[in-house]
Amino acid sequence: MILQEIIGERELLQRISVGDEEAFVEIFRHYQDPVFKVVYSYLKSTALSEEVLQDIFLKVWQKRDTLADLDSFKNWLFIVSRNYLVNYLQKLAKDKAMREQWITEQPIYENSTDYRLRERHLATYLQEIINRLPQQQRLVFQLAKEQFLTYAEIAEELGISPGTVRIHMSRALGNIREELKKYGMEYLLLYIVTYPILK
Known part of the structure; x- marks a missing residue:
């Protein structure tokens, strides 16, 4: 996953760590597309990829009090995204209903x-x-x-x-x-x- 840091990211992370929703929106808007594209490259499903994307950023928000101490947010986000996706794929393999939804949905071109x-x-x-x-x-x-x-x-x-x-x-x-x-x-x-x- 190739992620580019956003200008003023350190300040944004400081603000998010104390609950600043506007700063979180800026981070979300900056990173959502690259994270979504990576997730979609594995799932090939728009609906499931959107769900995973939202869950990943919910985890970011839930962990907001730790963000100011990170050496590299983009590296941390990569690890969080990778781990969540691995767990999700494992769950997908075990869950019949989720697997059927994944199989029946036709991939579409994403941009x-x-x-x-x-x-x-x-x-x-x-x-x-x-x-x-x-x-x-x-x-x-x-x-x-x-x-x-x-x-x-x-x-x-x-x-x-x-x-x-x-x-x-x-x-x-x-x-x-x-x-x-x-x-x-x-x-x-x-x-x-x-x-x-x-x-």
Whole structure:
């Protein structure tokens, strides 16, 4: 996997390590295509490759507190991707349903434009889920993710307490997760973190 470091990567990793979602989006957008292409070269399946890609970057986010100490993020990402892919292929070999899905899906030509188009479709699906949230949950979610307001700023904007904002955000995220799970699209959970850049 040939990965090129992003300009200012060390600073981005520092920001991600303390939970900066905007910095994570920059890293995700920079590395998603090369990681996807490598995964697809093994799986030859668009759906499965997207799922693996999302899972890999979910692991990156979950390990965010360790990123600032890495000597080379791109080398670490390569190892994480390789290990996840090996484990996934082993699981694929044992899981009949996954194997049948893999076998029956026809490979298609992949390029960056194709992936961006799929990405936009998936983000549109997420937006539809957000639009169906109860009004207060939707407002809190959008103020946090679209306008990047803090809980205190949202509380002031809506005339409610920061604690109530936190409750609405927690419920909004829970409802989004449940909707995704209904359709077997848990791998889209990453878009909750990267939204709204992928709108």
